[in-house]
Amino acid sequence: MPPKRKVGGTGTSCDDAVAAAPAPNSGTAAPTDGEDQRLLRTSSRHEQPESGHPVDCDPPAQTEQDTEDLQPTGAAPTEEPYVTLTETQKTHHELMRELEALRQENASLRQRPVRRQASPHDEESPAQRPRFSSPPAEVSAADSGLGLRPTVPSTSSAVVSAATLTAPAAGFAPLSAVGVPNVAPGVDLAPLLKQRQSARLSRAGDPSVKIDGSDRRAFRPWERAISQKIQANLPVLLYHSEQIDFALSQMSGNLLTSMSHWISVRPDATFQAFLSEVESFLGVQFLAQEAREKLRSIRQSYPNETVSELYTRMVPLFNDAHTPTPEQIERFLDAIHGNIARNLSSGRYDSLEQLRDVAVLAEARYRRFDTARSSSSRSSGTRGSLRSRDTSSHDAPSQFGAPLSSDHYANNRKLCPTITKPAGWLGLWVAPSTTQSRVTPRDRERLKSQLRCFSCRGSGHTSGFAQCPMHVADSSKRFNMINALASASESSATQDPPKN
Structure with a gap:
């Protein structure tokens, strides 16, 4: 007689399990719908598993194939833990529920109607707005050539339709990026998709002027206004294609023509790549x-x-x-x-x-x-x-010559104040003079442009400089100082000083 099979982890035999099962008409409470699925009915009949063998105390006879499968393979046999029939019944019940849910979802997929391709001229109602819950599948080359939108299998909580396009560039929406949301990492899409069902694009917040490419300095304010408008209307302008179309609607002139052509030959471009191309087209890098x-x-x-x-x-x-x-x-x-x-x-x-x-x-x-x-x-x-x-005499020609060039002025300005010609001085250098004629307002402007003093007429300082020779009280010392500076200037001068 073959040994009896164990059905629990504690060594309980089938006869013991049958004896321990409560009688159908006992005084205990009636089992619920969930509990009666877990009871073993071993007295009259046994549940047939998928393998076709009844759950019986006596194991089925082994076939030749089973005997070959049970041959040792060289690895040390491992003893697996026993699984109670109650746990097996519970796992089977959960699998049946999941299978039923999948069948219902499959039935809903078969009943879903096929929608035609959206046209940019169609007016969509709120119920017809696109509801993307996940990025679509890749589009084949044949579909891309026909201008078809990518589709994604719908679920019980998602409705798929073509992307909404905004004028005036509805025909230039990217294909592979149309269903990719352009949001910051970590942002929960569920609230945005829920708001998208009833949200409408607000007219407030558009850039004050449409950019046309004539002024590259207008790009930064325009870009900031576009970004703020997208953030304020994110449920409506959620995908790369929608954001690109809105940016195109805020362009005009040659810039609109060029960028529309650019996006038409790059249908998978993202919104960030689109803005980078606009910046490069305008030459913002030369500002x-x-x-x-x-x-x-x-x-x-x-x-x-x-x-x-x-x-x-x-x-x-x-x-x-x-x-x-x-x-x-x-x-x-x-x-x-x-x-x-x-x-x-x-x-x-x-x-x-x-x-x-x-x-x-x-x-x-x-x-x-x-x-x-x-x-x-x-x-x-x-x-x-x-x-x-x-x-x-304000309009009369100045007696002090031409002013310094802008480069010479910027270079010499860093070397001031000084009373002697420093190394690196560019252009005109004039030493202080003992004789000064009356100057006109034009002469004052000319002296200023040459970095010359109003008092001594010398280069490299102003009349407020403490080392100016005109600040020396003793006239003889002042005269000797001016002559010494004039002699030093003549030895290194590159041109004759102007008349003063």
Whole structure:
């Protein structure tokens, strides 16, 4: 008689399990729907598993194939833990439920109607809007040539349709990127997809002007406005193709034509690649070089331009050139009118804004002084006649020659103040003189442009410099000092000094 098979992990035999099973009409509570699936009915009949062998106390006779399968393979046999019939019944019940769920989902897939390709001229209702829950499958080469949109198998919680396209470039949406959401890593798509069912594109927040490619400095503000509009309408503008189409709708002119052609031959482009191509097309990379060239020659147009207006004109150039703060302060000081900057050069400033505030106060004081001096000159007859002669000679040719070039001025400005010609000085150098003629307003501007002193007419410093020879009280010492400087200048001069 063959040994009885164990059905539990504790050594319980089939007879013991049958004896331990409760009688059908016992006084215990009736089993529930879930429990009666777990009871063993061993008294009258046994459940037939998928293998076809009944769950019986006596094992079935082994066939020749089974005997061959049970032959040792050389590896040490391992004893697997016993599985109770209750656990087997439970696992089978769970598998049956999952199988039923898959059957229902398969039936829903077969009943799903095939939708036609969306047209950019169709007006979609909220119920017809695209609802992508996952990226679509890759599109074959044949489908790409026909302009078909990729599709993705739908699930019980997702409805698939063609992507919504915005005018005016509906025909240039990427194919392989149409179903890829363009969101930050870690963002939960479920709330966005739920909002997408009823969300509509807001008209507020569009760029103030459509970019046409004529001004490359307009790209950064335009790009910022586009990004803010997409973030505010992310459920509607969720995919790369939709964001690209919206950006195209905010272009005009040659830029729209060029970028529409670019995206038509690159249907799998992402939104970031599209913006990079726009930036390259406009030549935004050359803004820094252009800004540095303008900063070298920019000057305050006094009295028509104030310090605040000069600051407003220079800050965009500083941003384009990526100028560090110390260099910004130096450039701004060089651009301020000389009579105003003279009182600012000795200060220390931590930021450009701090220098601007101090310069505005210094400019206000200088303008009051300039106004009072003009009023005093008009009130005096003699001074009025002298001022009239100065004004009449304002347009006369200057007696001090041509001004320094912008490159020479920028180079020599760094070598000041000095009373002797330093190494590296470019262009005109004039030694101090003992005789000075009266200068006109035009002569003053010419001396300033040559970095020359109003008092001694020498190069390299202003009249406020402490080492200027005109500050020496003793006339004989002053005369000897000026002659010594003139002799030293003649030995190293490259050209004759102008008449003064």
